[in-house]
Amino acid sequence: MTDNQDLCQSRVIHEEKIARARRRALGAQDVDCVTRTFKAMGDPTRLKILWALEPGEMCVCDIAAHLEVTESAVSHQLRILRHLDLVSNRRQGTILYYRLNDRHVSQLIDLALEHVREP
Amino acid sequence: MTDNQDLCQSRVIHEEKIARARRRALGAQDVDCVTRTFKAMGDPTRLKILWALEPGEMCVCDIAAHLEVTESAVSHQLRILRHLDLVSNRRQGTILYYRLNDRHVSQLIDLALEHVREP
DNA sequence: TGTATATATGAACAGATAATCATATAGATA
DNA sequence: TATCTATATGATTATCTGTTCATATATACA
Numbered sequence: 001m002t003d004n005q006d007l008c009q010s011r012v013i014h015e016e017k018i019a020r021a022r023r024r025a026l027g028a029q030d031v032d033c034v035t036r037t038f039k040a041m042g043d044p045t046r047l048k049i050l051w052a053l054e055p056g057e058m059c060v061c062d063i064a065a066h067l068e069v070t071e072s073a074v075s076h077q078l079r080i081l082r083h084l085d086l087v088s089n090r091r092q093g094t095i096l097y098y099r100l101n102d103r104h105v106s107q108l109i110d111l112a113l114e115h116v117r118e119p
Numbered sequence: 120m121t122d123n124q125d126l127c128q129s130r131v132i133h134e135e136k137i138a139r140a141r142r143r144a145l146g147a148q149d150v151d152c153v154t155r156t157f158k159a160m161g162d163p164t165r166l167k168i169l170w171a172l173e174p175g176e177m178c179v180c181d182i183a184a185h186l187e188v189t190e191s192a193v194s195h196q197l198r199i200l201r202h203l204d205l206v207s208n209r210r211q212g213t214i215l216y217y218r219l220n221d222r223h224v225s226q227l228i229d230l231a232l233e234h235v236r237e238p
Numbered sequence: 239t240g241t242a243t244a245t246a247t248g249a250a251c252a253g254a255t256a257a258t259c260a261t262a263t264a265g266a267t268a
Numbered sequence: 269t270a271t272c273t274a275t276a277t278g279a280t281t282a283t284c285t286g287t288t289c290a291t292a293t294a295t296a297c298a
Binding site for chain 1: 130131132133136137139140141143144145149150151152153154155156157158159160161162163166167170171173174175177178180181184185204214221223224226227228230231232233234235236237
C-alpha cells in the first residue's frame, strides 16, 4: 500500500531494500550541504588552496603565487570556501590571512588520499 | 634565486610560506584523483546513491525507484562511481547488484555530515 | 586628504556536466 | 533461435562553473 509504484515508472524488485533506503535517507538540507562541501573540494584550485593552508595561515597573494593563478581567481574561490565555513580569515592591516576553519577539512582530504592511493 | 617572481605577476610577501607550501604540494595525479572523487560525491544523485548503498547492495532498478529518477540516469552515475572505484557490482542473472567498494566512502560522508551539522 | 596596496566583487564567456531520449547489449526463457 | 528483461551507452541540450577583465572597497601612509 506504499506509493512506490506511482512515483516512478520503474518496476520495484526489492521492496524491503527500498523501504530501508527510504527510512535512512538523508534530509534535503543534509544532502545540499554535504554536496556543496564535496563539490567545493572537488575543484583543483580549491583543493590546492585547502591543502596549502593545512600547515598554517597564508595571505591571498601568497596563495596566488604558490598556485600560479591570479589573485582574483583565488579570491573568488576563497569566497566559496568561506561561505561553506571551510576557511576563515583574520585581517592584519591590508593583508587578510586565511586558515582552515576546522579539523574536518584536512581529515577529509587525508581520507580521500588514502582511498585513491589504495592498491 | 627562486623563480617565484617569474611565474606569477603576484608580489611575494612570505617567501618561506610559499616555499613550505611548494615542498608539501600534492602531485598532479593526487590532485586529479582526489578532486575527481570529491566531485563525484558532490552531486546530489550520486551522493544519494552512495548513501543508499551503505547498508548493503541494491540493483539499478531499486536505486532508481528509491531516488525517483530514471534508470538511465542512475546507470550513467553508477558508471562514474564505478570508474572511480567508489562502487562495484556483481551480476545475478540479468540483475546487477551494486555495493560500496570500500569503507572510505561512508567514512567520507560521515565526516562531511559531521562538518555541516556542526554548530 | 590623496595615493598606494591588498583584496573583493560583478559581468561575461568558455568549458564542463547531468538529465533525457533513443538505441544497444547481455543474460534468461520460451 | 527469438524474445524479453535489466542495464549500458551515445548524442543532445540546458544548466552550471571557473576564469578573466574591469572595477570597487578598505586599510595604511604620506
